[in-house]
Amino acid sequence: MLDIYLVILVLLFVLAISDLIVGVSNDAVNFLNSAIGSKVATRRTIMIVASLGILVGATFSSGMMEVARKGIFNPEYFYFAEIMTIFMAVMITDIILLDLFNTFGMPTSTTVSIVFELLGAAVAVSLLKILSEGENAGTLGDYINSSSAILIISGIFISVLIAFVIGALVQYISRILFTFNIQKKLKVVGSVWSGLALSALTYFLLIKGVKGASFVSGTFISWVQENTLVLLTVSFVFWSIVMYLLYVVLKVNILRIVVLFGTFALAMAFAGNDLVNFIGVPIAGFESYQNWVASGEEPTSLVMSFLNEPIRTDTYMLVIAGGIMIVTLWFSKKARSVTETEVNLGRQDEGSERFKPNLLAKGIVRYSIAIGNSVDRLVPVSWSNRIARSFKPVAVMASDKTHRDKPAFDLLRASVNLTVASILIALATSFKLPLSTTYVSFMVAMGTSLADKAWSRSSAVFRVSGVINVIGGWFFTAIVAFSASAVFALCIFYFGFTAIVLLMMLAVFLITRTFMMHRKKEKVKSRTKALESETSALGSSQIISETKQKVGEMLELVRKVYVSSLTGLIQEDPARLKRAKEKTKELLLENELMQKRLYGLIKRIAPEHKDAGRLYLLIYHHEQDFLQSISLIVKSCRTHVSNSMTPVNGRHSGVILEMSKEVDEYLKYLSDLIVSGDFKGVETALNTKRALLHWLEDRLDAQMDGIQAGEFGMRQSLLLFTIFLETKDLVAVAARFAKLYNRIQKSSEGK
Structure with a gap:
């Protein structure tokens, strides 16, 4: 019996490594799209900054690991054998589902995946236990941590609206302040704005981020919390002065610093918030296995109450996981596919559109135009003209005239994307809420695109259709994650190790198949890019x-x-x-x-x-x-x-x-x-x-x-x-x- 559970544990960690690779391919879009879309630096520089952020963030994610142990179900109602069934079903479902989305270049939420997989597997096993013990189905609420699950799920979906609205509002105000002629406003407005943005990012990095770190003392965290206002004020003054001097003395484009700093912060937020999605379950399985071995009890009689205890994950495990994520970030072609989807939906100029219009998108655009025309009639003409001038694009954005090298959007929008998303994710992390970094970063980017008038009459229906497709994919993720995980848990519960072997074979088959599909798509895409990159005049x-x-x-x-x-x-x-x-x-x-x-x-x-x-x-x-x-x-x-x-x-x-x-x-x-x-x-x-x-x-x-x-x-x-x-x-x-x-x-x- 010991050998079977040891094999299951090894499989959990094999799946964890695979899940890290697949998950980073999906989530790279969260922290790379703004820097890549604005072409703030070379891709190599952007990747180095993001890699450092991941490494630091991975060590800060220990506190989030509790979600996998007790955030969705009440472990005291499950035996060791049942917990391992749940964990195995979750990991197999997760890797299949995320790989499928990556193949089609669609960003989905690893947080939603893991939450609904845990919920689906836990509900299935709970119902099987209830039926076998002759209990009433109404007792299901005892097995599931319903209050925590509802809080997590509602937080994830509410974040979609909040992120979109805040992203649009901040971008709208920022564009009125800067206009598209950013260079003329950098000296004073840019210095103050950059000071605010960097202070917000510092607030996350130094105040919210350290809470989950396994090596940071409680005394330091308490001191930081007690002096938050002072630290924020000092940070704002410091950064504003530094940004002003950098611009005046060294003629540095200070928004580049904000974007790179934000890329680091968001990569750190991703690792701190989302690492639990990839290794939280295997680590919980490892801790459960250790507890079972130490107890000497039968796997069907040892209750998993110990999972309710606060346990800090060893830093070396987090660093190893961070290292795997970084390697994947550099070499994954699927990560580029997912990033291109979001950049394409938010780009400022027209071009070929990936998504075809659907009825809902057409209706939204039609009614939005009608509402916009009504509002325009109520606003004084002088105000409308002034706002219109602020949103009039200038040639500065296309510093390089070639279509290939032209940024998808400017540095101002990139900095808003990163700053707003980092703050929202940081707040969620501080409250131990596994907020979806994909949902937040994507919806902030879409909100800023809308506010920046990137969705013109010529492209709006395509972009809105793309957003609807992505959001529809998120709901699809939740339904499939819950259903597939429940079915897999049921199979493992009844057929044991045989079911595990067959499900692993299914996972390998599906991943191999999607790999071939993606490689075929990439060949077509590389041909298209090679053709589009040609810029010489044709005779x-x-x-x-x-x-x-x-x-x-x-x-x-x-x-x-x-x-x-x-x-x-x-x-x-x-x-x-x-x-x-x-x-x-x-x-x-x-x-x-x-x-x-x-x-x-x-x-x-x-x-x-x-x-x-x-x-x-x-x-x-x-x-x-x-x-x-x-x-x-x-x-x-x-x-x-x-x-x-x-x-x-x-x-x-x-x-x-x-x-x-x-x-x-x-x-x-x-x-x-x-x-x-x-x-x-x-x-x-x-x-x-x-x-x-x-x-x-x-x-x-x-x-x-x-x-x-x-x-x-x-x-x-x-x-x-x-x-x-x-x-x-x-x-x-x-x-x-x-x-x-x-x-x-x-x-x-x-x-």
């Missing part, structure tokens, strides 16, 4: 050369998909049709990437080559038509085969195979012609097009005649109509590419 020859290769490759791939889908239809081969669908998705993704690049590409075109620049627009337009046709053909063939409909008969199969061969040769000819740049064969291609279209018209007429004669059924006729009509579009649009390049080449030669 006519470069435009033609660059697009010819892409169009040729697309025609070649469509040719293969077309033949494959029709062959799969005739042979009733679902695997072949599935591959055709995957290739079509790749083509559609390429077209989507081109759409996202379109604006930047047109900006890069040299003025004297504007006519050639139209090539991008026309190719994008033709591609859309082309890919829509091949998508409908593949979809129709897959639907017919997957629904096990009547196979295409001999007469029709011969027609389809003949058509497939002719179109295959036609597309191959066009692809070679465009890539080679030798357009002497354009007339031949156009003659082939006309012959194919005429042949397809004959096939359509023959099909209609057959229907009228009662020879053909409805389903197969509709399938053939789709294939014939979309093939006509494929043939016609393919020829337009060749005609387009031929015309441009002749135009260039004429010049």
